[in-house]
Amino acid sequence: MTDAVISEKLREDVKQIISEVLEVEPAELSEDGSFENDYDADSLLVIEMFARFERSLGVKIPQDEMIELDTLPAAYALVARHSAGEPVSA
Known part of the structure; x- marks a missing residue:
């Protein structure tokens, strides 16, 4: 992974998007919790996260x-890496 820096505002936005998709309060999200194992996220929810990152934050992740x-x-x-202007592969 890249060591790209992510602003506090962008961290909050990412956390908000994920909490909405997983239907939990942002405070309920643990930094080390697995979306799949701890929050029952399936591949469709992960796709929704990607779509919201693109739509809300303008970040396209392959x-x-x-x-x-x-x-x-x-x-x-992921958001930091791709919002930092790194090339996005098709």
Whole structure:
């Protein structure tokens, strides 16, 4: 993973999107909780997260990176990496 820095505002936005998709309060999301194991997220919910990142934050993350999206730190890293202007593969 990249060491791209993510602003506090962007972290809050990412956490808000994920909490809405998982239908939990942001405070209920643990930094080390697994979306799949702890919040019962399936692949459709992960796809919804990706769609909302793109729609709400203007961040396009390649679909082949969906497998990485299982925790808040992973979500922050993905959004930071792709909002930092790194190339997005097709």
